[in-house]
Amino acid sequence: MRIVTGTISHETNVLSNIKTDLEQFRKRRLLYGEEVFDYLKGTRTSVGGLIDGCDDHGFELIPTVFASATPSGKITAAAFETLLGDLLDGIRDADPIDGVALHLHGAGVSENHTDIEGHILSEVRELVGAKPVVSTFDFHANNTRLMVDSADVLIGYDTYPHVDGYERGLEAIDVMTKLLNGSLKPRKAFRQPPMMPALQAQFTGRHPMSKLMEEVHRMEEIEEVETITVAAGFPWSDFEDVGLSIIVTTNNDQLLAEGLAKELTTSLGA
Template identity: 40%
Template sequence: MTRIAVGGFLHETNTFAPTKATWEAFVHGGGWPAMTTGADVLKVMRGINVGLAGFVEDAEARGWELIPTIACGASPSAHVTEDAFERVVKVMIDGIRAAGQLDAVYLDLHGAMVTEHLDDGEGEILARVRDVIGPGLPLVVSLDLHANVTPQMVEHADALIAYRTYPHVDMADTGRASAKHLALLLNSGQKLSKAFRQLPFLIPISWQCTFDEPTKGIYDKLAALESDAVPTLSFAPGFPAADFLDCGASVFAYGRTHADADAAADKVAALVIGHEDDFDGPIYTPDDGVKLAMQLAEGASKPIIIADTQDNPGAGGDSDTTGMLRALVRANAQRAAIGVIYDPASAKAAHDAGLGATVRLALGGKSGIAGDAPYEESFVVEQLSDGRFVAPGPYYGGREMEMGPSACLRIGDVRVVVSSHKAQLADQAMYRYVGIEPTAQAILVVKSSVHFRADFQPIAEKLLICAAPGAMPADPASLPWTRLRKGIRIKPNGSSFEG
C-alpha cells in the first residue's frame, strides 16, 4: 500500500500587524479548525473547505495509507512566535521520522509565514522535511493564493500548487489537485522540471478577487495552458504586507522538460505584467462610503455591503478598529450592522449585564492602530451567544466556529457583533449567531477584504470598499517597507523600492 505522511501548518503573516501568533493561537485555530495531532487529524479533516481535507478524501479513494502528523492554523497576524513555530514543526518532523517506510509526503501550507526568527517559514519547514526524507521521495505542497513564494520553497518541494480562487472556495479542491499530481509522480517515478518567476510589482489584495477582471481572466487562461507537457501551473498574487526579500506575486510551473515549464511560466508572467494597470479601483473614506451606501440603500431591495478592508483579520488586523462604526453612528444610519468587533472585555460586560440592559463600554480600539481608539458609548444588549455555530457558506465550508462569548449590541439603529475570538467575517452565519438577519439590513459592514464575497455577493445590491484605520492598508505603497528586493514596484505602476 502506498504510504503518505501528511500535515498542515498555516499562517499568513503581516509583519506590520499589532499581534503575534502564539502557540495558543494555533491551538484555538481562529477561523481554522482547532489544532489536531496524530489520528485525530483524519477525523477533523473531512468535508470542509481545507486543502488537507481535500487531499485526504482523494488519497483514501486511491487506497493510499495516510500517516497524519499535525494540522493547525491561526488567524493572520504579525509574526509567528519562535516558540510556536518550533513546537509545531517538531511534531510534524517527528511524525514523519517515526512513520517508517514512506512513498511521499504531502503538506498543506500557506506560503506567507514569517516568524520571529525566520523570514521564510515554509522554506524552512520544507528544508527540514527534505532532510528527513532525502532527495528522492516526492514532496508535494498545496499553498494559498496569497503565498509569497521563495526560491527555497521551490527548491525543496517537487510541486507547489496554489489555490485559484479568491474568495478561497477551492481550498479542498487544491488538496485534491495535489493528490492527483502526487499520483502522477508516483506512477511515473520521475521528477518534473520547475520554472519560477517573481513578478515586478506588489498587487493590493482588494484587487486580487477572482470574481473580477483582470484576475478572473488570468486564471482562465492559466488553466488552459495546463497539459500533459505542463501538468500543473500556478499564479500566486502574493500577500503584500510581509517586509522581506521575497514578498510579492509569482508564477511557478512544472513541466516534462525545462523548455515546457519555462514557456508556460513566461506566458503567465507576461499576462499578469500586461494587466498591471488593471489592479486598481475606487476606495472610499468611512464617511464618504457610509454616505454613498445610505443613498444607494434608498432604492435598493438588498443590502449595501461595505468592506472594512484595512481591519481585515484575514490579513493581520485585530478586527477591533472603530472607524466604520463611528461613521455609521455619525450618519445616523438605519438598519445597519457591523461585525465582527473582537473585544473580550466588552463581550463579558454585555453577558454580565444581561439581555435588554444598557451598558457603557469602551468598545474595540485596543490594538493601538494609529488614528483609532476605543469607542466610548452606551449600547443596548440585544442578544447573547456562547459563540458556537456552524458557518455553512462557501468559504468556511461547514466549519464549526468558536467565537467565544459574544453579543449583539445596538446603538441607535446600528447593530454590532462583538466576540471574544477573532475570525474574518466571511459567512452570513457570523451575523445570525447573535440574532442579526443579514438580508434584512440596509447596510452591512464586514471586516473582510474579499472572502466575504463568496457568501455575501449573492445577497448584495452593491459592494463598496472603505479604508478606515487598520493594520492592512489597501494601498501597499503606504506601508513603511525596509527589506523588499531592490527594484520591485510597491504598488501597480508605483515607485520602485530602492532599499
C-alpha cells in the same frame, strides 16, 4: 502506499503587534494525529481533499500536526520550532513512508524565519531524501525559490475568495500517484514579476485576475503541462519575496515551463 501529511498555516502581518504564540494556534486550531482526521475528514478543505484523494487511490494517509492561527503578527521562534519539531517527529514516527503531502499557507513569517514554508519544506526534504514531497498552498502565498526547489510539486489555490482548496488537495494526491509510479518528472519554472497586488485587486472573478487565471487554465490543457500556480501574494508579510509569483510545472520539459512562465509574466506587462 503510505503518505504522511501535516499543516502549519499562518498568514502573517508583520506590522501587527499581536505575537503569534502557541496559545494563538490553540485558540484557533491545533490538532495532533487522529484528531486531524476527526476534524477535517469530509470537509471541502485542502486536507479534506488530501484525505479523500488518498482514499480514492487506496493510499494510507498518516496525520501528524494541523496548526492554524488567525492572521496576526510574527510567529514566535519558540512556537515555530515546536510546530516544526512536531511535524518532523511525526514524519519520522510514520516511517516507512512513500511520500509527503502537506498543506501550508505560504505567507508565514516567524521571528527566526522570514520564509517559514521554505524552511519547513527544506527540513522535510532533508529528512525524506528523494521521496516525493508535494504541498498545497493558499492564493496569498509569497512563493520563494527555496520552496520551489525543496518540494517536487507545489499546488496553489486558483481562487480568491478561496473556494478550490478541496480540489487542490485532490490534485496533490493525483500528482503524488504520478510521482510514485514514475510517470511524472517535474520540471519547474519560477518567476516573481515585480508586482504586489493589493488584496482588493486579487478577486479572481474580475479583471485582471480573471483573465490571468483563464490564461493559466488554457495553458494547463497543454499535454506536457502538469500544473500551474499563480499566487497573488500577501503584502503584509513584508519581506524580500513578497508579491505575485508564477510556478509552471511540466512533465520533463524545462524549456516549455520557462516559456510559459515568461509568457504569463509578459501578459502582466512585467
